[in-house]
Amino acid sequence: MPNDSTTDGYHHGDLRNALLSAAEGLLVQHGTGGLSLREVARVAGVSHTAPYRHFRDKAALLQALARRGFERLHAAMTDAAANVPHGPEQQLVAAGIAYVQLAVNHAEITQLMFGGTLDPAADAAGDTPGRDAFAALQTIIESGIQAGVFRQRASRELALVAWTSMHGLAMLMTAGLLEVDTDNPAALDQLVGSVASNVIYGIAR
Amino acid sequence: MPNDSTTDGYHHGDLRNALLSAAEGLLVQHGTGGLSLREVARVAGVSHTAPYRHFRDKAALLQALARRGFERLHAAMTDAAANVPHGPEQQLVAAGIAYVQLAVNHAEITQLMFGGTLDPAADAAGDTPGRDAFAALQTIIESGIQAGVFRQRASRELALVAWTSMHGLAMLMTAGLLEVDTDNPAALDQLVGSVASNVIYGIAR
DNA sequence: GATGTAATGTAGACACTGTCAACATTCGAT
DNA sequence: ATCGAATGTTGACAGTGTCTACATTACATC
Numbered sequence: 144m145p146n147d148s149t150t151d152g153y154h155h156g157d158l159r160n161a162l163l164s165a166a167e168g169l170l171v172q173h174g175t176g177g178l179s180l181r182e183v184a185r186v187a188g189v190s191h192t193a194p195y196r197h198f199r200d201k202a203a204l205l206q207a208l209a210r211r212g213f214e215r216l217h218a219a220m221t222d223a224a225a226n227v228p229h230g231p232e233q234q235l236v237a238a239g240i241a242y243v244q245l246a247v248n249h250a251e252i253t254q255l256m257f258g259g260t261l262d263p264a265a266d267a268a269g270d271t272p273g274r275d276a277f278a279a280l281q282t283i284i285e286s287g288i289q290a291g292v293f294r295q296r297a298s299r300e301l302a303l304v305a306w307t308s309m310h311g312l313a314m315l316m317t318a319g320l321l322e323v324d325t326d327n328p329a330a331l332d333q334l335v336g337s338v339a340s341n342v343i344y345g346i347a348r
Numbered sequence: 349m350p351n352d353s354t355t356d357g358y359h360h361g362d363l364r365n366a367l368l369s370a371a372e373g374l375l376v377q378h379g380t381g382g383l384s385l386r387e388v389a390r391v392a393g394v395s396h397t398a399p400y401r402h403f404r405d406k407a408a409l410l411q412a413l414a415r416r417g418f419e420r421l422h423a424a425m426t427d428a429a430a431n432v433p434h435g436p437e438q439q440l441v442a443a444g445i446a447y448v449q450l451a452v453n454h455a456e457i458t459q460l461m462f463g464g465t466l467d468p469a470a471d472a473a474g475d476t477p478g479r480d481a482f483a484a485l486q487t488i489i490e491s492g493i494q495a496g497v498f499r500q501r502a503s504r505e506l507a508l509v510a511w512t513s514m515h516g517l518a519m520l521m522t523a524g525l526l527e528v529d530t531d532n533p534a535a536l537d538q539l540v541g542s543v544a545s546n547v548i549y550g551i552a553r
Numbered sequence: 554g555a556t557g558t559a560a561t562g563t564a565g566a567c568a569c570t571g572t573c574a575a576c577a578t579t580c581g582a583t
Numbered sequence: 584a585t586c587g588a589a590t591g592t593t594g595a596c597a598g599t600g601t602c603t604a605c606a607t608t609a610c611a612t613c
Contacts, residue, residue, distance in 0.1 A: 153578055154590060176381065176465050179570065190592050192572080197590090201571065232552070254464040259455065260381050263524035273525060284551075293551050304513060304546040311516025312508075319468035320478060341509040345550025346489075346498050347437070359561060359608060384599065395563045397601080402561090406600065 159197040161187045166208055170251045175258060180204065206261055212252040213272035219245045220279045231287030236339045238280060239309045243335050246313035247325055253317050257310070280306055308342050309335070364402040366392045371413055375456045380463060385409065411466055417457040418477035424450045425484045436492030441544045443485060444514045448540050451518035452530055458522050462515070485511055513547050514540070 155161065165186040169178055180201045181191040198204040223241035224234040246253040255261070256273070281302040287293035293301060312335065315321040324330045360366065370391040374383055385406045386396040403409040428446035429439040451458040460466065461478070486507040492498035498506055517540065520526040529535045 153592095154580080158590080174465065175463070180572090181570065191570095192593085193591055195572075250464065257519060257523050257525070258380075258463045258465075259459040259523045260379065260463075287551075292553075294553060300542055301546065301551050303517075304543050304551060307516035307520065307543055308509060308513040308547070309516065310520060311512035311514070311518075313516075314462060314519050315512065315515060318462050318464045320462070337505055338509050338512060341506065341550075342513070342547065343550055343552045345546075345548055345552075346492075346506050346509060347548045347550075348497075348499060363561080385601090386599065396599095397564085398562055400601075 155189060158189065158193065162194055162197060163208060166204060175251050175254045205255060208252060209256045209261055210272055212249065212256045213276060216245055217272060217275040217279060220276060224283055231283055231290060231292050232343060234283045235305060236336055238283060239339050240332055240335045242309045243313045244331060247316050250317040253313065257314065277306055304342055308338055312338055360394060363392065363394065363398065367399055367402060368413060371409060380456050380459045410460060413457060414461045414466055415477055417454065417461045418481060421450055422477060422480040422484060425481055429488055436488055436495060436497050437548060439488045440510060441541055443488060444544045445537055445540045447514045448518045449536060452521050455522040458518065462519065482511055509547055513543055517543055
């Protein structure tokens with residue numbers, strides 16, 4: 144009799160997701176390093192070894208958390224691009240804003256995703272949600288190339304510049320090395336817009 | 349009688365640096381997270397509380413290690429730019445190559461510097477070696493603006509694009525999310541050169 | 554040169570952590 | 584109804600960061 148997905152005695156019902164949510168909450172409280180598996184279990188209301196029925200490791204829990212983040216990232220970027228059908232340039236800017244915005248709003252998970260703590264080969268083969276996010280960007284670039292808006296080069300090459308610049312911006316901000324008024328969303332839009340515009344039209348001349 | 353900076357009995361002589369070196373060595377063996385203060389002390393040949401005479405915290409040790417990394421980064425970039433006096437564009441590319449190369453060769457320390465684990469406000473006021481590296485880049489940009497090679501914009505704005513794109517490239521590589529033949533240095537040069545050239549001349553048209 | 558004080562290193566303890574092994578409870582197919 | 588598999592618990596172990604108390608040494612001052 145699984146009533147409403149909360150606890151109903153000995154078995155939890157949906158512990159795996161409960162653990163992930165608890166972990167995400169604790170992650171924003173005590174930074175990336177200060178997450179304890181036992182505290183996650185405590186918050187979820189189970190014994191300190193219960194997580195091992197759902198995750199092989201502490202690393203596996205973090206990996207699953209990072210995977211969630213990659214999925215969110217992919218969704219946010221494609222949504223942003225889809226809602227701005229004013230041509231590839233605007234789409235690129237919109238995707239960039241979505242990227243940086245999500246990274247800043249979930250700084251700890253972003254650090255998890257790209258912090259190097261996780262084994263990049265840990266995901267199952269052919270099952271890398273991180274590539275989807277890059278692919279979304281590459282799709283925008285390709286449409287821009289075909290529309291004659293962007294240079295006639297390998298789309299991978301052009302997408303790489305867009306990717307690295309937005310990623311670098313996001314990383315510097317989440318690390319706290321770029322003083323920006325994060326409370327004011329317009330300031331972030333302007334910052335991302337500035338970087339994106341320079342990427343599109345170049346530094347030179 | 350301080351003979352040759354190695355151990356000479358009860359007192360070590362230069363324990364602080366010995367600890368930093370030991371920590372750096374262990375960092376490349378076990379990743380960024382798997383560094384134990386006790387093991388650092390063990391490698392340095394002292395008791396497990398000796399490090400507390402030189403660092404308030406484990407975090408303080410890591411902070412000092414990161415500071416070393418920032419100083420190296422600044423030196424590598426300015427050296428690279430100084431050795432290539434063929435105009436701001438080439439200097440920018442050279443600095444970028446130096447940046448990414450150092451990051452890849454010292455991936456773990458780079459993750460330490462930018463991983464968000466450290467408190468960005470932990471450094472003493474006015475004493476932020478991280479800004480020096482950015483300033484080095486900004487100097488190149490400024491000379492390029494005055495020479496009429498780069499756009500007539502705020503140097504900070506232009507430097508930001510160069511900074512973020514190189515930083516993003518370095519971060520993706522150190523995190524292992526960009527498959528590149530790291531053994532072949534020419535491949536890295538080409539990759540950085542491609543990104544830099546696209547930053548300079550833009551994606552558009 | 555002797556001496557006292559600060560700097561430096563050590564020993565032991567504490568709470569906490571990740572993980573393993575053994576055991577308990579419950580779900581679901583037969 | 585029954586039995587195996589899935590899920591959760593208890594207890595233990597080694598390892599960790601950090602605190603307190605103590606030992607040893609260096610060095611400025613007389």
